[in-house]
Amino acid sequence: MNILVCISNVPDTTTKITFTDNNTQFNANGVQFILNPYDEIALARAIELTEGGNGKVTVINVGDASTEPTIRKALAIGATDAVRINAKPHDAWFVTYQIAQFVKSNPFDLILTGRESIDYNGSKVAGMLGELLDIPSASIVKKLDIEGNQATVEREIEGGKEVLTIPLPLVAGAAEGVSEPKIPNMRGIMSARTKPLIVIEAVDVKTNSEIISYETPAPRGQVELIGADDPAKLVELLHTKARVI
Amino acid sequence: MSVLIYTENAGGKFKKSIFEAVCYARAVADQSNTTLTALSIGNVNTDELSALAKYGADKILTVTNSQLKNFINQAYASVIAEAAKKEGAAIVVLSNSFSGRGLAPRISVKLDAGVVDGAVALPEQNGGRFTVKKTAFSGKAFAIVELTSAVKVIALTPNSYKVVEVAKPAKIEEFSVDIKASDLKTILKEIVRSSDKVSLPDADIVVSGGRGLKGPENWEMIEELAGVLGAATACSKPVSDAGWRPHSEHVGQTGIAISPNLYIAIGISGAIQHLAGISSSKVIVAINKDPEAPIFKVADYGIVGDAFEVVPKLIAAIKEHKALV
Ligand SMILES: Cc1cc2nc3c(=O)[nH]c(=O)nc-3n(C[C@H](O)[C@H](O)[C@H](O)COP(=O)(O)OP(=O)(O)OC[C@H]3O[C@@H](n4cnc5c(N)ncnc54)[C@H](O)[C@@H]3O)c2cc1C
Ligand SMILES: Nc1ncnc2c1ncn2[C@@H]1O[C@H](COP(=O)(O)O)[C@@H](O)[C@H]1O
Numbered sequence: 001m002n003i004l005v006c007i008s009n010v011p012d013t014t015t016k017i018t019f020t021d022n023n024t025q026f027n028a029n030g031v032q033f034i035l036n037p038y039d040e041i042a043l044a045r046a047i048e049l050t051e052g053g054n055g056k057v058t059v060i061n062v063g064d065a066s067t068e069p070t071i072r073k074a075l076a077i078g079a080t081d082a083v084r085i086n087a088k089p090h091d092a093w094f095v096t097y098q099i100a101q102f103v104k105s106n107p108f109d110l111i112l113t114g115r116e117s118i119d120y121n122g123s124k125v126a127g128m129l130g131e132l133l134d135i136p137s138a139s140i141v142k143k144l145d146i147e148g149n150q151a152t153v154e155r156e157i158e159g160g161k162e163v164l165t166i167p168l169p170l171v172a173g174a175a176e177g178v179s180e181p182k183i184p185n186m187r188g189i190m191s192a193r194t195k196p197l198i199v200i201e202a203v204d205v206k207t208n209s210e211i212i213s214y215e216t217p218a219p220r221g222q223v224e225l226i227g228a229d230d231p232a233k234l235v236e237l238l239h240t241k242a243r244v245i
Numbered sequence: 246m247s248v249l250i251y252t253e254n255a256g257g258k259f260k261k262s263i264f265e266a267v268c269y270a271r272a273v274a275d276q277s278n279t280t281l282t283a284l285s286i287g288n289v290n291t292d293e294l295s296a297l298a299k300y301g302a303d304k305i306l307t308v309t310n311s312q313l314k315n316f317i318n319q320a321y322a323s324v325i326a327e328a329a330k331k332e333g334a335a336i337v338v339l340s341n342s343f344s345g346r347g348l349a350p351r352i353s354v355k356l357d358a359g360v361v362d363g364a365v366a367l368p369e370q371n372g373g374r375f376t377v378k379k380t381a382f383s384g385k386a387f388a389i390v391e392l393t394s395a396v397k398v399i400a401l402t403p404n405s406y407k408v409v410e411v412a413k414p415a416k417i418e419e420f421s422v423d424i425k426a427s428d429l430k431t432i433l434k435e436i437v438r439s440s441d442k443v444s445l446p447d448a449d450i451v452v453s454g455g456r457g458l459k460g461p462e463n464w465e466m467i468e469e470l471a472g473v474l475g476a477a478t479a480c481s482k483p484v485s486d487a488g489w490r491p492h493s494e495h496v497g498q499t500g501i502a503i504s505p506n507l508y509i510a511i512g513i514s515g516a517i518q519h520l521a522g523i524s525s526s527k528v529i530v531a532i533n534k535d536p537e538a539p540i541f542k543v544a545d546y547g548i549v550g551d552a553f554e555v556v557p558k559l560i561a562a563i564k565e566h567k568a569l570v
Binding site for chain 2: 136
């Protein structure tokens with residue numbers, strides 16, 4: 001089975017998010033970038049599904065050369081080979097279009113993404129890719145098993161889950177539960193240096209969205225402390241002042 | 246032109262987040278002086294459908310095709326796109342629910358539309374520019390996104406728009422579409438719903454527990470507090486990682502982001518990744534024995550104390566309050 005895992009390069013989760021140029025640019029200064037946590041889960045599952053010589057795992061990223069450490073990390077974790085499409089990821093549509101171009105000439109049995117990227121949080125790439133390739137997609141998948149030519153998927157819904165069967169090829173957005181992130185070992189790190197990473201130039205495509213500016217949430221006011229022996233006071237404040245109960 | 250709102254149902258009923266999306270779509274339609282068509286797919290009875298008018302729909306389309314009784318991402322996306330074309334919709338609105346996140350990207354490709362997922366405010370239309378504010382960086386920031394396409398898709402974050410009723414009748418019409426066999430590849434085997442509980446993304450009040458609660462056996466008081474408040478329960482990441490609670494309850498940057506009216510954090514330190522998912526809550530209450538815990542920096546109200554003593558007293562106080570009002 002050949003699996004493609006789409007990976008994105010995102011600010012570390014401890015990053016305090018700030019902006020420059022009149023709040024029009026993300027301030028990447030001093031920011032550590034990591035493999036998107038959900039993509040780590042997707043990658044871990046792909047490696048499990050191909051264990052024992054049962055196929056290979058390709059990772060793909062749309063990004064400039066600065067994302068290569070993250071791609072190498074994915075190779076160290078256990079991907080077989082990697083593709084980088086050389087362009088700034090303008091938006092989810094741009095990213096998806098590039099990946100779809102690659103997949104059209106290099107078909108895969110299964111394509112995994114993360115449920116969302118933790119920077120622009122679109123949850124869009126999986127669905128757009130499914131649509132562009134005219135194959136099924138499932139978003140927010142918490143369990144994924146493959147038997148022969150068929151996937152069994154558990155999809156998150158509000159207050160529960162759905163169990164689905166879907167024939168391959170399929171695009172699935174991996175969430176917690178699908179697998180556990182794998183930590184690269186020494187052998188993985190050594191071999192990652194020599195595993196193939198091919199770079200492809202991006203194709204032109206019209207995009208439909210543009211980030212104009214950013215805002216940071218309004219600072220919250222001072223905390224009002226209530227004595228530990230007087231929770232009734234808290235209830236009163238929540239009722240009369242905050243009006244939330 | 247018109248505006249189309251897709252109203253997803255859960256077991257034949259519309260949730261509050263769907264009515265929020267209808268009200269939002271009504272306001273979007275009003276911005277352009279146009280009409281709002283609601284689209285429902287699956288088995289929803291006439292009474293329930295009529296409720297959509299109460300929130301502002303001018304016309305209600307219902308799709309009762311037996312092949313579409315259950316949610317099928319691909320097929321539903323096709324039906325919504327077809328309805329948008331039939332109605333000449335320039336803007337398609339849906340809820341950014343778990344299903345909505347699967348639909349919006351597919352619809353946007355079908356309609357060559359720009360898409361804003363996780364919108365938190367009405368669009369602004371200035372000098373021919375159409376912009377929408379959405380969450381970004383997992384709740385650490387917002388992005389203002391301009392959509393430049395003729396057709397636009399907006400998926401609204403639950404709990405970010407107020408429900409207002411309008412008195413207004415609307416006619417209900419059957420809408421029938423042919424479904425391609427290739428859209429029906431996904432087969433639903435089972436739906437599992439924990440029906441007795443409030444679902445976390447939709448909840449007005451959320452009671453959340455962290456590692457300070459020491460172990461899963463201590464969640465009884467969290468459940469009880471949630472019960473008296475009609476709240477959903479949530480937890481921090483280490484709690485779900487340890488298997489004390491299901492992953493679906495994990496809030497934060499790598500869990501779900503929520504924006505309830507009231508978030509009560511108990512035994513949660515307030516790590517940056519946790520705060521990312523909860524900082525758009527309207528009111529935050531923290532109960533923590535450490536006065537230096539970062540959660541107090543974002544909380545509106547706080548109690549410094551031992552949760553095992555404070556929470557039972559709080560439950561008693563709420564019961565007393567409920568008995569009075
Ligand atoms: C990549 C990555 C992603 C992450 N994503 C998330 C995420 O999405 N969501 C998330 O929550 N975390 C996330 N984390 C973890 C995060 O960094 C913190 O470790 C986590 O939020 C801490 O959980 P906690 O507050 O329950 O536990 P702790 O930090 O251990 O805090 C426990 C708190 O309980 C208090 N306490 C102890 N006993 C009592 C008592 N008897 N009464 C009252 N208070 C008491 C303590 O004072 C302390 O403040 C992520 C981490 C990484 C590395
Ligand atoms: N630049 C990118 N290159 C490759 N894959 C990406 C890129 N951006 C996002 N993805 C994939 O799409 C998923 C969802 O991203 P998003 O739609 O931005 O939330 C991520 O978890 C990745 O798997």
